[in-house]
Amino acid sequence: MAQRFFVPVVLPADPDCSVLRDAVVDVGPDGRITYCGAASAAPSITENVACSVLPGILTPGLVNTHAHSPMTILRGIGGDLPSMARRQNVIWPTEARMRARDARAGMLLGCIEMLRYGVTTSAEMYAHAEELVEAALEAGSRVLVAPAYINRPGIDWYSEIKAIGKWIDADGLRFGPGDRIELCYGPHSAYTLPTQALHVTAEESAGRGALVHIHLAETVDEDLAQRWEHGSTIQLLQKTGLLKGRLLAAHAVHLSDNDIRLLAESGTGVAHCPGSNAKLAAGMAPLHALRSASIPVGLGTDGPVSSDDLDLWEEARLAMMFSRLSMSDPLALTAKDAFLMATAGGAAALGRTDIGALRPGNWADMTHIDVDGPYFAAGLDVADEQLLANLMWAAGSRAVKDVWVAGEPVVVNGETVRVDRIAAQRALADATTRIR
Known part of the structure; x- marks a missing residue:
């Protein structure tokens, strides 16, 4: 099913490193991005589109x-x-x-x-x-x-x-x-x-x-x-x-x-x-x-x-x-x-043009950043340079909340959803004991 994400801030990773405010990202049923831009300019959608409102920041994976x-x-x-x-x-x-x-x-x-x-x-x-x-x-x-x-x-x-x-x-x-x-x-x-x-x-x-x-x-x-x-x-x-x-x-x-x-x-x-x-x-x-x-x-x-x-x-x-x-x-x-x-x-x-940026035609590999933390205490209503600085210097991986690959959720609320992390850790512990 096609998806539409409403996000306060989107960082599409275009050459200018734009900061899009009040933005929309559309993902087609094939897992590729069909639109990334201002919500005011987004194309009309049909009833077969799942809509989600994401607080915070959306970036490429x-x-x-x-x-x-x-x-x-x-x-x-x-x-x-x-x-x-x-x-x-x-x-x-x-x-x-x-x-x-x-x-x-x-x-x-x-x-x-x-x-x-x-x-x-x-x-x-x-x-x-x-x-x-x-x-x-x-x-x-x-x-x-x-x-x-x-x-x-x-x-x-x-x-x-x-x-x-x-x-x-x-x-x-x-x-x-x-x-x-x-x-x-x-x-x-x-x-x-x-x-x-x-x-x-x-x-x-x-x-x-x-x-x-x-x-x-x-x-x-x-x-x-x-x-x-x-x-x-x-x-x-x-x-x-x-x-x-x-x-x-x-x-x-x-x-x-x-x-x-x-x-x-x-x-x-x-x-x-x-x-x-x-x-x-x-x-x-x-x-x-x-x-x-x-x-x-x-x-x-x-x-x-x-x-x-x-x-x-x-x-x-x-x-x-x-x-x-x-x-x-x-x-x-x-x-x-x-x-x-x-x-x-x-x-x-890597010589790839289909990943690394949120643009039409690319795979919808996306990371949702939670701004409910001390690293974003000033909120999102700050200058673009300050927002990027808070993300790269202060927040980083601690603020990652949700992740999609080809439009499919793989991390929800900080935890993987396709595999059991605890079971994977136990399996690795057993393997480590065998080889050392």
Whole structure:
């Protein structure tokens, strides 16, 4: 059934970051937006439209551009170790003991956590991809799944790449209710794969128009051999053809001016993960330079082992703070900028035009913000800049009340409605006991 929402304030996440007052959002029976604008200009409706009056603010669902959400099962381990030692000595050995159902349990709880935070889309890189898809569909999330592959004993990267292609050929690049699932390629990084694997990935993904999701220049010491041989990891990706297709670069911390130029010319999207970068002391990404080069930049939480939560509002706050510190400029990244990075900017980084903004034709992925709290004590009748500041600096995930994906309610009054959160937490606890 078609739906109409009457809302005091709508933030559609258009390029101007408009603040619409006394607004209406219409959703068709297919789960796509048909109108977003002033109530006074809204089209007339028929009797077959369900009308709802929402107090507060309606925004697009947030877009998490880089996550390993099944790692909720590993949350808290190795947090005080250096990045490479943490991976090699703690994370990878523990992951080797995980079974498919463990990854599913981790992904389901990760989806629940993100939905309750108003994050409706996440770009996931992990193994056991079929189980990730099952969990996302159960929770009602929208997910871009990149089955991860790496050059390690027992893992045949060539077969992994070919399997992704067969899956896309069988089910399509996007599938599921409301096109909730998009399949991608997930080469872990240049330093964990031979150059030939990057060549094959470029060829296979380009032929299918698929996104390639890869870690890029995260730490200063991870890709020394690649930099020595090719000048930089980005130059290596250019040589292998990966810059010619759809590419999502996670982290992108240690970049030269030439690297940034190559990324800009190729249209590569960047997933900026300030929380993970800070916790792991990986460095401070050149966010100002990336944005100045018109590179599409979204926000990412990384995995729950790297940043411990899946709260994209927190990443937005960290992005603002770190950008201001690095530039010694309190206007380096504003609340408006951060809001757009968490929504439309994230969609652009993923190469998606059907999510991240409330506009006709887009999926009705929406987040309802409750303003009955101390962070909105001044109410909604304030200047637009103050309203955005209160949302991004003070309220964040604490104020999320209701969430829809493709027009379907997935969170009501702060709780998931498609899955039992308590049961999911218990299932994860059991899985955690088995693998540690």
